[in-house]
Structures are given as C-alpha cells and as structure tokens.
Amino acid sequence: DAGVIQSPRHEVTEMGQEVTLRCKPISGHDYLFWYRQTMMRGLELLIYFNNNVPIDDSGMPEDRFSAKMPNASFSTLKIQPSEPRDSAVYFCASSLSGSNEKLFFGSGTQLSVL
C-alpha cells in the first residue's frame, strides 16, 4: 500500500481565496483524522470520520472550515475564505480501529496564506 496520500504538498494562496486539501487514506482503514500543526499550538485535531461519517468536528476552528468524506477512499478539508492565521501544516491520518491502534500519517500539506 502507498500509505496515506495528501495533495497538494504545498499550497500558497492569497487571503480570501478558497483552499481545498485532499487525502486518500490507506485502503481498509475505517478512521480518518485531520490534524493541523503549528509551532505555537502543536498538533491539533480538527475533525475525524468513522466509516465516512463525521464523528467529532469540535476542533474545527470556525465556520470557514469544512470537511467531507464522500467515500472510503477520499476526504477533503476546505477553507473558505482563507486567512493568514490558517497558515500551518495540515495532516491527514488513518487507522484501522481509531485511537486504540496506531495512526498512519500522510506527508502533510504546507499551507501559506499571504
């Protein structure tokens, strides 16, 4: 398996633009997580899905953020409109059975909002 695949690897955009981050989890994994990493706040959980259903989105900063998982092999995280404070590295991770087992992380998307 190729592991968790995220795209794009880097994204530079201007304030106010829409940003869409993509993730393909490992086949057969039932859980998908979106994390955001910054120097100040460390690694924060934004939202996670179980069998394509959002379970907990309490970590989503505000209404500008939305996430979907239309099928078992694809998820998106959208920011509209983007702001400079959204600049961070966004990670997608998947696992077989939630946090009782290990998470497999993608390489992340480095987002810069100018």
Added chain:
Amino acid sequence: SQQGEEDPQALSIQEGENATMNCSYKTSINNLQWYRQNSGRGLVHLILIRSNEREKHSGRLRVTLDTSKKSSSLLITASRAADTASYFCALNSGNTPLVFGKGTRLSVIA
C-alpha cells in the same frame, strides 16, 4: 481530552549516547503511543503501550509506562545522527481520538 507533556522540550546528544524523553499526563489512559517526526515530514508511529503494560521494546527503542506516576519514557540507545527528529507522545483515553503533546526535539551530533 488531555494532552501529554513531554520533557525535555529539546535534547542534544553525541552519537552513540542514549537519549531519554519523558511524557507525563493527568488522567487515566487506555494506551500511550510514541511517534517520530522528521523535519518536513509526517509523523511515524514508533510504539504503542497499553495501560496494563509496563515496558515494550522495538529495536533500539525502549518504552516504559508507570500508571501510578502517570508517566512514560522513551529511551533510544546508541543514538545515530539519523535519529535526529521530534518525538511526540500521544494519549488515548476512552473513545476519544489521540491527543498529541508538543514534542521533544532531539539532535544527535555526529
């Protein structure tokens, strides 16, 4: 949900020395996991230790868990320059997702 606290925040050692990192937490856990992150990359899982386990080994890695003290340690023996990375502990409590600490930045100098 609780966050583990790693100590020290940064550690610099010579190649061949052992590196020890600690993680403390406040409430009961189901399991505790250690991850490594190389600069500019995603996190990689190292070891998972469950609350009823006290010690686990994987190659040059040794993890201990003391639930009475609510702490865990990660020991890397005979360190190499390639071990330079950030190391995170992550806590699983109940049905909540993993919560990661701020990490320990390890520098191994050749």
